[in-house]
Amino acid sequence: SWAFARSRRLPLPPGPQGTFWFGNEQILPWEHPWKEFVNWSKIFGPLIYLYAFGRDILIVNEASAATDLLETKSTLYARRPTWSMVALTGRQDNIAFMDHTDRQKKARVILQSAFNPKAQRSWGPVLEEETTSLMLQIAQSPELFKQHIRRYLGSFITRFTYGTKVEDHELKLGDEISLHTQQALRPGRWLADIVPLVLYLPDWFPGMAFKPWARDARTKFMEYTARPFRQARSSILDGTEMRGMVPDALSDIIAGTSKYKEEELISAASSIYTAAVETTYAVFMDFLILMMAHQDVQERAYREIMSVTESTRQPLLSDMAALPYVDAVIREVHRFNPVTPMIPRSPMETDSYKGYRIPQDTWVMFNIWAMTHDASIYRDPDEFMPERHLPLGHESSAKDPRDFTFGFGKRICPGMSLANLQMFIFVSQFLATFEIRPPLKEDGNEEEVVLEYTSSFVRFAAVLCTYYYVLLMTT
Numbered sequence: 001s002w003a004f005a006r007s008r009r010l011p012l013p014p015g016p017q018g019t020f021w022f023g024n025e026q027i028l029p030w031e032h033p034w035k036e037f038v039n040w041s042k043i044f045g046p047l048i049y050l051y052a053f054g055r056d057i058l059i060v061n062e063a064s065a066a067t068d069l070l071e072t073k074s075t076l077y078a079r080r081p082t083w084s085m086v087a088l089t090g091r092q093d094n095i096a097f098m099d100h101t102d103r104q105k106k107a108r109v110i111l112q113s114a115f116n117p118k119a120q121r122s123w124g125p126v127l128e129e130e131t132t133s134l135m136l137q138i139a140q141s142p143e144l145f146k147q148h149i150r151r152y153l154g155s156f157i158t159r160f161t162y163g164t165k166v167e168d169h170e171l172k173l174g175d176e177i178s179l180h181t182q183q184a185l186r187p188g189r190w191l192a193d194i195v196p197l198v199l200y201l202p203d204w205f206p207g208m209a210f211k212p213w214a215r216d217a218r219t220k221f222m223e224y225t226a227r228p229f230r231q232a233r234s235s236i237l238d239g240t241e242m243r244g245m246v247p248d249a250l251s252d253i254i255a256g257t258s259k260y261k262e263e264e265l266i267s268a269a270s271s272i273y274t275a276a277v278e279t280t281y282a283v284f285m286d287f288l289i290l291m292m293a294h295q296d297v298q299e300r301a302y303r304e305i306m307s308v309t310e311s312t313r314q315p316l317l318s319d320m321a322a323l324p325y326v327d328a329v330i331r332e333v334h335r336f337n338p339v340t341p342m343i344p345r346s347p348m349e350t351d352s353y354k355g356y357r358i359p360q361d362t363w364v365m366f367n368i369w370a371m372t373h374d375a376s377i378y379r380d381p382d383e384f385m386p387e388r389h390l391p392l393g394h395e396s397s398a399k400d401p402r403d404f405t406f407g408f409g410k411r412i413c414p415g416m417s418l419a420n421l422q423m424f425i426f427v428s429q430f431l432a433t434f435e436i437r438p439p440l441k442e443d444g445n446e447e448e449v450v451l452e453y454t455s456s457f458v459r460f461a462a463v464l465c466t467y468y469y470v471l472l473m474t475t
């Protein structure tokens with residue numbers, strides 16, 4: 001078409017000069033690239049074009065451009081870029097990596113409707129109960145708090161997905177699978193992403209060690225997802241009562257009363273564990289480290305909770321509306337350190353935007369960190385200030401950062417409402433139960449809290465790994 005022909009003549013967006021062979025590979029920042037890209041914007045503007053690892057890359061640092069591309073042109077940008085390791089590690093049917101096909105859309109609907117308002121009413125008490133038992137476990141062995149939290153997240157999500165209780169070895173396998181997914185997604189990590197032809201070379205060829213690694217990752221992934229699905233199927237056929245996304249949807253499919261196919265349900269189910277556990281765990285850890293660093297905030301949130309529960313019980317989901325400061329803390333944790341700081345998408349056709357050409361298949365990286373640290377949206381963005389989100393805060397309630405941190409348009413996170421409820425119940429019960437303080441030094445003073453984060457796809461508060469928490473029961 002005319003518009004297409006015209007867009008092909010447009011220039012690429014500005015960006016740093018690359019070399020003939022390597023493009024911009026050698027100057028790509030590996031440590032906290034989202035921050036470095038904000039600095040680059042001072043020279044090149046909000047859209048930065050790069051060429052690296054044999055592909056076009058576009059960094060988008062501005063919220064209005066994200067809305068224009070991901071919401072106004074939502075269908076054009078509804079695709080993820082392709083990673084060759086996705087198929088090799090068996091993740092090709094994962095909602096997060098599939099093209100936006102009919103099957104993907106239906107799998108998303110299955111997942112979203114498994115946590116619709118009616119389902120929330122039945123899952124709410126389960127979340128409350130499991131969170132309260134997590135608090136007891138942490139109280140009994142606070143030094144193991146990270147293991148307790150991972151176990152709680154893994155076992156709740158398995159129960160929600162398959163309706164089954166989870167065994168320890170399955171949780172271990174789930175965590176191993178999450179690690180494989182993170183490794184498979186690392187940009188520039190794999191030769192196959194840069195030179196796809198190596199996929200056709202035999203295993204014994206030098207440099208092909210990634211193939212057995214990927215096969216092992218794939219086998220483990222199949223083992224992890226196939227068994228609970230089979231178990232749900234035989235329970236339904238046996239007439240055993242089970243509640244969960246898979247048993248609920250599968251019984252309708254088996255009865256012939258569902259508009260979904262079994263393959264769509266398999267896609268939805270096998271996409272959940274890593275997407276849910278890694279992200280939620282990262283936000284929880286971030287909350288803990290930020291509370292340790294901002295004890296005034298912690299104290300204010302604690303007082304608000306006590307004014308509602310009067311120290312007689314744990315906070316419940318029904319208290320949410322009465323705890324606006326706790327809600328503001330949660331929003332600020334998401335804003336201060338978005339756990340998926342860059343969201344990758346790819347246009348299905350060559351596009352034109354603001355007089356520039358965006359070639360088909362470009363890796364368009366939406367820089368969420370840049371958006372939640374944009375001073376024109378959040379004043380003093382490097383300050384941790386929950387009060388900015390209060391209705392009477394100094395900015396009279398800032399934009400909800402979760403409008404950025406859960407993504408946009410057709411591929412917005414389908415687990416968002418579940419994640420928000422779980423975050424609220426975890427944060428409010430944790431604050432009601434414990435005081436989060438840094439460890440003591442030999443001289444009896446508290447250690448200084450240093451905020452440091454990893455540079456991975458889902459970023460973690462790295463400093464936690466070296467800290468021993470002092471957690472005191474206050475009720």
Ligand code: HEM
Nearest residue numbers: 095096275276279280340405406407408411412413415419
């Ligand atoms: C605090 C926790 C979470 C955060 C910050 C988060 C964030 C995100 C983001 C940024 C995306 C990409 C969206 C886009 O491309 O526009 C995403 C996708 C996704 N999330 Fe979440 N998420 C969280 C929890 C969950 C949970 C609990 C589930 C499942 C129950 C889940 C399931 C998914 C799936 C399946 C996708 C892929 C969607 C697609 O590509 O169409 N997430 N999430």
